[in-house]
Amino acid sequence: MxxxxxxxxxxxxxxxxxxxxxxxxxxxxxxxxxxxxxxxxxxxxxxxxxxxxxxxxxxxxxxxxxxxxxxxxxxxxxxxxxxxxxxxxxxxxxxxxxTPEREHSRFEAGLSVMAGLPPDEVTALLRERLESLERRLAGQREALERERGEVPRLFLVESEYALAAGEAEAAWTRSLLDELASGAFPGLEQWRDFHETGHVPPDVAAIAERGTDTH
Missing domain, CATH: 1.10.10.10 (Winged helix-like DNA-binding domain superfamily/Winged helix DNA-binding domain)
Incomplete structure (x- = not known):
């Protein structure tokens, strides 16, 4: 701690x-x-x-x-x-x-409430995020390569970490998008149905009523 x-x-x-x-x-x-x-x-x-x-x-x-x-x-x-x-x-x-510390991100907060939007909109938003991420990562890679010949690695490790963390986020986001686009995401049809009809599946309603802590 x-x-x-x-x-x-x-x-x-x-x-x-x-x-x-x-x-x-x-x-x-x-x-x-x-x-x-x-x-x-x-x-x-x-x-x-x-x-x-x-x-x-x-x-x-x-x-x-x-x-x-x-x-x-x-x-x-x-x-x-x-x-x-x-x-x-x-x-x-x-x-x-x-000492690792639990750090909450704005993206994590958004993921925790994404059920409030229709799945097709979430898919479009995640594609937008992934495109922005990939542009930023390309810039980070270029900057890091440029600096490698000029700056000792001791002073570049934080940039390496930031790039690796960004690449991991992009890979995870890409995987989630693949599930949504292919229809393989569990409960996708119930999620879509909820936004079209307002009907909440019984299992989802039960979880909402009792609350859940997955962290």
């Missing part, structure tokens, strides 16, 4: 990975994280960056070591990581790599 962190926002983890290299002010932190494409790897809300930095300082994971001024811009506080911050970075990384 994941630990309760003093600053649990994943942006805090990203900040620590920047500051562990050298003292940095928040504006530069944001520039480095954007250049690394960290908003592609984790959910980042840029508007909360200063609050996250302040919370890291409050809990002793960062400390202010000075300030800089560039041109007519406001003075900016420079932060460095503390020993407690280094340990938090190491411990958090260990947890993320070793």
């Amino acid at each position: 994941a630990k309760r962190r003093k600053v649990g926002n994943l942006l805090a983890l990203a900040v620590l990975t920047v500051v562990v290299r050298q003292p940095t002010h928040p504006y530069e932190m944001a520039s480095i994280l954007r250049a690394r494409g960290k908003d592609q790897d984790m959910a980042i809300k840029w508007g909360s960056l200063y609050t996250v930095v302040q919370n890291l300082e409050k809990h002793g994971l960062l400390e202010a070591v000075g300030s800089v001024r560039q041109g007519g811009r406001p003075e900016r506080t420079v932060y460095q990581i503390t020993e407690a911050g280094r340990e938090e970075l190491r411990d958090w990384t260990r947890e993320l790599l070793s």
Whole structure:
């Protein structure tokens, strides 16, 4: 089970990975994280960056070591990581790599309620999703191949994982579409009949009444 962190926002983890290299002010932190494409790897809300930095300082994971001024811009506080911050970075990384967490996706939520739409519409929507997925995956493959000769693999593994996860989703979606299109999906005719007549099959009604937990 994941630990309760003093600053649990994943942006805090990203900040620590920047500051562990050298003292940095928040504006530069944001520039480095954007250049690394960290908003592609984790959910980042840029508007909360200063609050996250302040919370890291409050809990002793960062400390202010000075300030800089560039041109007519406001003075900016420079932060460095503390020993407690280094340990938090190491411990958090260990947890993320070793401990699987249940992560709910919007697609999973949609699948859980797809019976509310007619099967032919669901089929069309899944085809639309698969086409979008395949376009995105093609772009990811091209980007990864382009980067392989320029970037050490150590810094590409998250892109490899994202591509593999996307390919797995596409393969599963394609398989579901094949079942729907061929008529092999169990209960397809009852599902279609429900949307045409409003009649709920007794076995489905029984499940709905008592509820079910398949997770």
